Amino acid sequence: MTEFDIPVPDERARTAAQDRLDGLVKPVGALGRLEELAAWLAAAHGSVPPAELEDVRVVVFAGDHGVTRAAGGGVSAYPREVTAAMVRAFLSGFSGVNVLAAQVGARVDVVDIAVDDDLDGVPEAVARHKIRRGSGSIDSEDALSPDEARRAFEAGLRIADEAVDAGAQLLIPGDMGIGNSTVAATLVAASLGLPAGEVVGTGTGIDEVGLSGKTAVIEAALRRAGDRASDPFDLLTALGSACAAATAGFVLGGARRAVPVLLDGVFSCAAALVAHDIAPEAARWWLAGHRSTEPSQAFALKTLGLKPILDLGLRLGEGSGAVQAVPTLRAARGVLAGMGSLADLDIG
Numbered sequence: 002m003t004e005f006d007i008p009v010p011d012e013r014a015r016t017a018a019q020d021r022l023d024g025l026v027k028p029v030g031a032l033g034r035l036e037e038l039a040a041w042l043a044a045a046h047g048s049v050p051p052a053e054l055e056d057v058r059v060v061v062f063a064g065d066h067g068v069t070r071a072a073g074g075g076v077s078a079y080p081r082e083v084t085a086a087m088v089r090a091f092l093s094g095f096s097g098v099n100v101l102a103a104q105v106g107a108r109v110d111v112v113d114i115a116v117d118d119d120l121d122g123v124p125e126a127v128a129r130h131k132i133r134r135g136s137g138s139i140d141s142e143d144a145l146s147p148d149e150a151r152r153a154f155e156a157g158l159r160i161a162d163e164a165v166d167a168g169a170q171l172l173i174p175g176d177m178g179i180g181n182s183t184v185a186a187t188l189v190a191a192s193l194g195l196p197a198g199e200v201v202g203t204g205t206g207i208d209e210v211g212l213s214g215k216t217a218v219i220e221a222a223l224r225r226a227g228d229r230a231s232d233p234f235d236l237l238t239a240l241g242s243a244c245a246a247a248t249a250g251f252v253l254g255g256a257r258r259a260v261p262v263l264l265d266g267v268f269s270c271a272a273a274l275v276a277h278d279i280a281p282e283a284a285r286w287w288l289a290g291h292r293s294t295e296p297s298q299a300f301a302l303k304t305l306g307l308k309p310i311l312d313l314g315l316r317l318g319e320g321s322g323a324v325q326a327v328p329t330l331r332a333a334r335g336v337l338a339g340m341g342s343l344a345d346l347d348i349g
């Protein structure tokens with residue numbers, strides 16, 4: 002297995018931040034979760050107060066998932082062709098995550114990891130990480146070859162490195178791929194040994210008939226892969242997708258560079274769960290942006306020991322939930338940077 006050297010957050014800065022928080026003009030602990038996040042950021046940055054989060058970057062990993070062709074069909078409420086069309090939407094700036102990221106001054110980049118359809122004319126920066134078109138239908142065949150899984154993972158590492166080299170202080174993994182909630186649920190079920198019925202969710206909004214078909218597809222995939230979940234790269238090969246492998250590389254890549262990663266919805270959390278199997282210490286650098294409506298995200302977060310910052314009932318992906326947690330992180334940092342201390346108050 003690949004070895005990764007994951008830096009250790011600065012525990013002295015965390016303690017110093019907590020001491021400062023305890024002495025601010027408020028009752029001890031009165032700013033609740035903001036205090037925990039402030040101390041977390043101080044440990045990540047190694048200073049009190051931590052740096053301002055000015056350079057926030059979302060990378061949307063776009064690709065198709067062969068499971069949309071699974072026997073019986075219908076794992077998604079929308080057709081595969083949406084994936085390619087949405088890449089153009091991200092580039093035009095009118096997708097959900099474009100609009101939400103603009104509110105917080107975050108940059109959005111989209112990369113074509115495995116889109117099926119032709120994307121003629123997209124910038125080279127979007128196209129250059131492409132691994133393949135789509136992926137195998139996991140209920141009946143492997144998603145990828147072992148080499149593709151490895152290359153997609155390495156592309157994710159590289160994309161994180163490039164973002165950090167360009168100044169990123171916070172990385173957000175986004176996803177775009179019709180059918181990817183089936184792959185996410187399958188990865189979580191396989192990793193944690195859960196039955197399909199517990200992890201399956203409605204994704205883009207399938208009905209009850211669709212949900213039972215989707216459950217059967219996940220069951221077939223789990224049966225087919227047997228015990229291959231015990232190796233994370235074998236798991237990505239058998240039941241993942243190029244986007245899952247690239248996203249796993251990306252979240253691990255941020256950790257490797259000591260840059261915080263704000264996880265988003267079900268897909269990024271499933272990929273993080275696999276990345277955690279590759280390098281468990283990477284989770285020290287991750288926060289959970291929001292609670293998705295997909296059940297498998299909750300299982301993944303529980304295993305990673307992460308508690309979502311927001312719970313807005315979102316089920317979009319793209320990085321849309323995580324970007325909305327950015328103001329909360331900035332507020333946490335602002336508390337440490339700006340509040341006065343209780344000792345300076347003239348209290349009798």
Ligand SMILES: Cc1cc2ncn([C@H]3O[C@H](COP(=O)(O)O)[C@@H](O)[C@H]3O)c2cc1C
Pocket residue numbers: 076077078079083087176177178179180181182183203204205206317318319
């Ligand atoms: C227009 C549109 C934009 C999206 N943006 C993200 N997703 C999200 O929905 C898909 C996952 O759900 P499922 O597994 O049910 O297909 C992914 O593409 C995910 O990124 C979208 C889906 C649609 C239709």
Ligand SMILES: O=C(O)c1cccnc1
Pocket residue numbers: 182203204205265266267268293294295315316317318319
């Ligand atoms: O929670 C998510 O990330 C999600 C849910 C449904 C569809 N796409 C994404």
